[in-house]
Amino acid sequence: MRRLALTHPLHLVIGLTLWSLWFVTIYGGLSVACAVAPPAPEQGALTTINVALGLLTAATAALLGWLAWACLQAARDKPGRSRFVAAVSAGLYLYSAVATLFVGIPVIGVPPCL
Amino acid sequence: MLAGCSGDRSILDPAGQAAREVVWLWWGMLAFSTLVLVVITALWLYAFRGGRRVARSSRDEQRIARRWIIGGGLLLPGLSIAVLLVFGVPVGQRMLPLPLVDGQQAERIEVIGHQWWWEVRYPDAEGGEVVTSNQLMMPVGEPVDFHVTGADVIHAFWIPRLGGKIDMIPGRTNVIRLEADASGMFGAQCAEFCGAQHAHMQLHVEAMARDDFDAWLAARQSPPEQSGSHDAAREAFVEHCASCHRVAGVSDGQQGPDLSDIGDRVSLGAGRLAMEEGAIAHWLRHHQQLKPGNRMPSHDHLDAETLDALGDWLEALSP
Amino acid sequence: MSETAQTATPRDPQRLHEDMHEVWGNPRGLKALTIVNHTTLGLRFMVTGMVFFLIGGILAMLVRTQLAFPDQEFMAPEIYNQVFTMHGTVMMFLFAIPMLEGLAIYMIPKMIGARDLVCPRLTSLGYWCYLFGGIILTSSLFLEMAPDSGWFMYTPLSSGEFSPGPGSDFWLLGITFVEISALSAGVELVVSILRTRTRGMSLDKMPLFAWYILAMALMIVVGFPPLILASIMLELERAVGMPFFEVAAGGDPILWQHLFWLFGHPEVYIIFLPAAGIVSTLIPVFAGRPIVGYRWVVLAIIVTGFISFGLWVHHMFTVGIPQLAQAFFSAASMLVAVPTAIQVFVWLATLWLGRPVMKLPMLWILGFLIIFVCGGLTGVMLALVPFNWQVHDTHFVVAHMHYVLVGGMLFPLMAGLYYWLPLYSGRMPSERLGRWGFWLTFLGFNATFLIMHWTGLLGMPRRIYTYETVMGWDIFNLLSSIGGFVMSAGIAMVLLDIALHFRFGRPAPQNPWNADTLEWTTSMPPSAYNFASLPRVDSRHPLWDDPELPRTIAEGQHDLAVIDHGRRELWGSDPLTGKVREIVHLPGNSWWPLFASLALAVVCVCLLVRLYPLAGLATLAAVGFLLRWSWENGAHPRAAPDAQVQPGDPPLHSRTMDGPGLWAMSIALLANGSFFLSYLFGWFYLWTVSPEWRMPDASPLSLPLMILAGAALTAGTLWLEKLVRGLRRQDDSGLAPGLFAVSALGGVQLVLLGVVTWQAGLAATETAHDAVLMLGLVYVLLHGALGAILTLLQGLRVGYGYVSATAPFEPAVVARLWRYNLVVFWVVVFAMAVMPIWWGGGA
Structure with a gap:
């Protein structure tokens, strides 16, 4: 598949769509994991579930951060409309990356299934 | 102001650790929010004053605009919510029913919501389960785990002065841990809309010292004493009421509230009517006016004498 | 060809108007029921919305009367429960959303330089479904069998067992009917904004209002289907006994809550975004300068549109969901404060750098700011789980919600109405009466709801029909009730002002506020075709660039000024660049939308009274009408009398492979996909979580x-x-x-x-x-x-x-x-x- 140019308007929605997918995955994954194999409450926050969610969060945030950087580069040397689309996309990717980290941070300290 | 905050179901007058932490959160958030609101409004009004505008280059304008947007639009909310989560998440975590450290068991009380009354059970009471309704006694100074569920629709269990609420959902059991600091009486009320008489689904909560609590439980281990003078009333009860109501040693109905210690309670109809002499007979006559829609059929077919006798007998039911 | 269009010789505007009117004009008499024109239908939407607003307002006053004193016996509990349920339902579903849709339907084509929305018959279907659904729903009040389970209809309370009467059916069927209207408006607004902007209006030159409406419409398309699914499931459970939400049979009542709030939370932003769009439109005009940070606003709109779908569980923090999951939703709920704050500070910076004038619309905007910021702040508090556990389901939440909805929707709406009123009536509203109306509404509102926060903190749960003096809530409730009546006096004064201005308002000059967007180039009072010729747009502020536009447009100096072919034409343009691709020709007035929605109304009523065979027949009739409607499309002679175009112009869309219909189908399938995904969610949810599955x-x-x-x-x-x-x-x-x-x-x-x-x-x-x-x-x-x-x-x-x-x-x-x-x-x-x-x- 041809690579999607970084000035394509689809980038305006890809970032937050990825965020949404990640969000649904961690919420759904947590619910299913807690229904299927809840860890003992004594384990606290250091469970397989937390680690898996944390890794997924970090990976998603890294991907989004990279896309933000790429769009920002693309915005640099473009005129007018292309610059507009790339710059707004970069902002949206950045926001999505920060939102991923911010929403995901509780996996560090909160036990999963209580 | 403190007087304005009190009340037997006021969140602002906490009587337990969980509620107290939330109140501190609230006052902190209120102060900060007021500051934000006042500053933003003042800035807007200042911007509105119009007139003497300096001519700026578009570059300057862009710089000023960016400063506002990044400072006010990103940093202000970003930092605020980060701080809020740092304070808020641990508070929430301390409310979790985690295992207690030294192998202690939290007292377990089961509360079941019905349209529109409360069933309260003490499954771990020494000597066997104790059941009561529309009143909840709990020991003071120790964590109590409330295991709640709904029998018909969704209700919510909430003792405002002790801490947060939890829904009572048919088919599920939720657990909430609360602790009372000092003995006293608290108001509680169903919080999730549950139908016609949602307003009159109140619960009388009393926290008492451990010894008193144990004594209270122990007193309910044996059926209430029955004096001979109430035989007629008891027969009428067995005939007309027993299929729905339980009175220990007399009947075992499960539809309506357990009445074994009704003489000992502070109110009738889940908070609708204060308990005083003659109150039960009054309730039996007029309950559909006092609490329209409640599930008890009217007793118009019973004569006044029987109702009075029933009232007298029930008022005497006390451990 | 654009050059030739620009320099076309001026024509007699009156002649041109008559020729255009011949093709576009509205019929009178009974045939007025066939009108598909967006101006007329937008207006019908808004007037109908106002009527429902008054009904909802009266219900609110009944609620406040009941709660004014302890132990009141003004209303029996079963009546009170119907009244507050219907107050919420009417305000949300029959006022807020249709009103804003109506505004968008009215304004969008005028703002993007189009002559109508791209699916005019769908506009008409939407209106009739809204009207009939609204009438069916409100009729339940007069029959005293209105829904009484609260506006979010939690089951099992709303189920056949605990609400045996037809109340819940009225809600489920009526609301689903009304949502057809929301979805059709959503689909066509998206397609219109993306595909029918005038020549040169690229994505980055679109008025911000169009961005807001684009986001709102997409959110409707994705957000409403979960509720439609939930309503269908609950109605099936009630009518046929399919136990989706019954624990004993393997269902789960919490599934209803998930599906409801999956719709319900985005809905708050569906209401807020267009209102914020009004603010972003008005502030630059009254500050006399372009908005600063256009890109920031676009970013904020897109962020809001997405994040608002990740918050629904914050309405369910007390159902016993694991705390880690609650933390996710808590954090996401707080994140939505960021785009809102960006907008607030963009507006502030615009005022700061401009020369603001305090006209009546700006007063409402100022009122909006104060109330909405306050509501936003309590919203952040509510997102904090431990605090939420305390105040959830109390009057604190009621107060918060009214701050957000009244502050975030009603106040900007009033600003917008005052702002665009001259465009419709050709007259200016009075500043005096209007100011009285504003201050009474503003003060009355705050008296009612600021105090209500306190009542909630003192422990008063929502939805109780009475309370006792010992609880200590008397004085606060009384003050709230007094405030409520002051606010209604304010609203009454505003309506009086608007009514009087049609008679006594001073005639408005062209572009009275010195606005920059295209709607002010259309004639006052409005014509059915908006623009006699479609102007080319080169910046975000066409009217500031060229104040002569109203004249040159009316003289036919721009594009598509030829009308003797008898087609209703507008540009089909590229979604990104705004370059012209084809000529879109629209169908004319039609009976089919009215017939189809009448048949659907019959279906709805038959289901209510449980006449299932008749409901089946009516469904067939509705399908028949809709298929007949689809027949009169494309190359059908009623849709396009001939396929000839002016030399140099692009072809008609029905002669290409790339008409807006493709987009309409895709957006409709997006809605359908949302419905299907909600269904899949339901399947997996019940499978994994339901206690007795x-x-x-x-x-x-x-x-x-x-x-x-x-x-x-x-x-x-x-x-x-x-x-x-x-x-x-x-x-x-x-x-x-x-x-x-x-x-x-x-x-x-x-x-x-x-x-x-x-x-x-x-x-x-x-x-x-x-x-x-x-x-x-x-x-x-x-x-x-x-x-x-x-x-x-x-x-x-x-x-x-x-x-x-x-x-x-x-x-x-x-x-x-x-x-x-x-x-x-x-x-x-x-x-x-x-x-x-x-x-x-x-x-």
């Missing part, structure tokens, strides 16, 4: 037969795609037989699937598992039938010459439906028949 040891669905049905569907889709590829090459050989064959393959799929359903012997009224399966099968069956029928009609249209190598458009639209059906079918096979083999049974 029972999975049979072996799936009752025959996998081989399903695969066979899927093969037929796949073959049909591939064949159809091949035909479409042929049309793209202008090759229509074997088109009609091909379409018939594809339709037949669709028929084969239906028959096989019918056999699967029949063989499965589902006990849909016994277990939630079978009920969910049944629902999924019916969904796939209906879609298969729709695909087959539409393809059959396409084959017939080839015979009539409406579809051919020269009019190749329609099969491509139908092909999208087939592709959708294909994906959905295989997902269903996998989720319902394959996955249970691996993880089903004893688990």
Whole structure:
């Protein structure tokens, strides 16, 4: 598949769509994991579930951060409309990356299934 | 102001650790929010004053605009919510029913919501389960785990002065841990809309010292004493009421509230009517006016004498 | 060609107007019911919305009267419960959303330089569905059988067992009916904004209001289907006994809450975004300078649109969800404060750098700011889980919600109404009476709801019909009630002001506020065609660049000023660049939308009174009307009398492969996909979480037969795609037989699937598992039938010459439906028949 140019308007929605997918995955994954194999409450926050969610969060945030950087580069040397689309996309990717980290941070300290 | 905050179901007058932490959160958030609101409004009004505008280059304008947007639009909310989560998440975590450290068991009380009354059970009471309704006694100074569920629709269990609420959902059991600091009486009320008489689904909560609590439980281990003078009333009860109501040693109905210690309670109809002499007979006559829609059929077919006798007998039911 | 258009000789505006009116003008008398014009229908939406607003307001006053004093016996509890339920329902579903849709329907074409919305008959269908649904729903109040389970209708309280009367049915059927209206508006607004902007209006030159409406419309498209699904499920449970939410049968009442709030939370932003769009439109005008940070605002709009779908569980923090999951939703809920703050500070910076004037609309904006910021701050508090556990379901939440909704919607709406009033009436509102109206509303509102926060903190739960003095809430409730009545006096004064201004207002000059957007180039009072010629746009502020635009437009100096062909024309432009691609020709006035919605109203009433056979007949009638409507499309003589265009102009869209209809189909399928995903969510949710869910040891669905049905569907889709590829090459050989064959393959799929359903012997009224399966099968069956029928009609249209190598458009639209059906079918096979083999049974 041809690579999607970084000035394509689809980038305006890809970032937050990825965020949404990640969000649904961690919420759904947590619910299913807690229904299927809840860890003992004594384990606290250091469970397989937390680690898996944390890794997924970090990976998603890294991907989004990279896309933000790429769009920002693309915005640099473009005129007018292309610059507009790339710059707004970069902002949206950045926001999505920060939102991923911010929403995901509780996996560090909160036990999963209580 | 403190007087304005009190009340037997006021969140602002906490009587337990969980509620107290939330109140501190609230006052902190209120102060900060007021500051934000006042500053933003003042800035807007200042911007509105119009007139003497300096001519700026578009570059300057862009710089000023960016400063506002990044400072006010990103940093202000970003930092605020980060701080809020740092304070808020641990508070929430301390409310979790985690295992207690030294192998202690939290007292377990089961509360079941019905349209529109409360069933309260003490499954771990020494000597066997104790059941009561529309009143909840709990020991003071120790964590109590409330295991709640709904029998018909969704209700919510909430003792405002002790801490947060939890829904009572048919088919599920939720657990909430609360602790009372000092003995006293608290108001509680169903919080999730549950139908016609949602307003009159109140619960009388009393926290008492451990010894008193144990004594209270122990007193309910044996059926209430029955004096001979109430035989007629008891027969009428067995005939007309027993299929729905339980009175220990007399009947075992499960539809309506357990009445074994009704003489000992502070109110009738889940908070609708204060308990005083003659109150039960009054309730039996007029309950559909006092609490329209409640599930008890009217007793118009019973004569006044029987109702009075029933009232007298029930008022005497006390451990 | 644009150069020639720019320099076209001026024509007599009056003559041009008469010629345009000939084609676009509205009929009078009974035929006024056939009008599809966006100006007229937008106005009808808004006037109807106002009527429902007054009904909702009266209900609110009844509530405040009941709560003014302790132990009041003003209303019996069962009446009170109906009143507060209907207050919320009417305000949300019959006022807020339709009102803003009406505003968008009215304003959007005028702002983007179009003559009408792209699916005019859909506008009309939307209006009638809204009107009939609203009437059915409110009639329940007068019959004293209104819904009484609260506006979010939590089951089991709203179920057949605990609400045996027809109240819940009124809600479920009426609201679903009204939502057809919201969805149709959503679809056509998206397509109109993306595909019919005037020449040169690229994405970055669009008025911000159009960005807001684009986001709102997309959110409607994605956000409403979960509620439609939930309503259908609950109605099926009530009417037929399919136990989706019944614990004992394997259902779960919490599923209702998830589906409801999956809609319910985005809905708050569906209401807020257009209102914020009004603010972003007005502030630059009254500050006399362009908005600063256009890009920031676009970013904030997109962020809000997405994040608001990740917050729904914050309405359910007390249902006992694991705390980690609550923390996710808590953090996401707080994140939505960021885009809101960006907008607040963009507005502030614009005022700061401009020369603001305090006219009446700005007063309402200032009121909006104070109230909305306050509501936003309490919103952040509520997002904090421990605090939420305390104040959830108390009057604190009631106060918060009114701060957000009244502050975030009603106040900007009033600002917008005052701002755009001259555009409609040609007169200016009075500043004096208007200011009185504002101050009474503002002070009354704060007296009611600021105090109500406190009442909530003192422990007063919401939705109780009475309370006792000992609880200590008396004085606060009394003050709230007094405030409520002051506020209604304010609203009454505003309405009086608006009514009087039609008679006494001073005549408005052209562009009275010195605005920058295209709607102020249209005539006052409005014409049915908006623009006699479509201007070219080169910046975000066309009217500031060229104040002469109103004249040159009326003189026909711009594009598409020729009308003697009798077609209703506007530009079909590129969604990104705004370059012109084709001429879109719109259908004229039509009875079919009215007939279709009347038939649907009959369906609704028949379901209410449980006359199921008649409901079935009416459904068939509605389908018939809709298909007849679809027949008058494209190359049908009523849709496009002739296909000739002016030399140099692009072709008519029905003669290309790229009309807006493709987009309309895609957006409609997006809504459909949201519906289907909600359904899948329901399936997996019940499977994993429902306390009493029972999975049979072996799936009752025959996998081989399903695969066979899927093969037929796949073959049909591939064949159809091949035909479409042929049309793209202008090759229509074997088109009609091909379409018939594809339709037949669709028929084969239906028959096989019918056999699967029949063989499965589902006990849909016994277990939630079978009920969910049944629902999924019916969904796939209906879609298969729709695909087959539409393809059959396409084959017939080839015979009539409406579809051919020269009019190749329609099969491509139908092909999208087939592709959708294909994906959905295989997902269903996998989720319902394959996955249970691996993880089903004893688990």
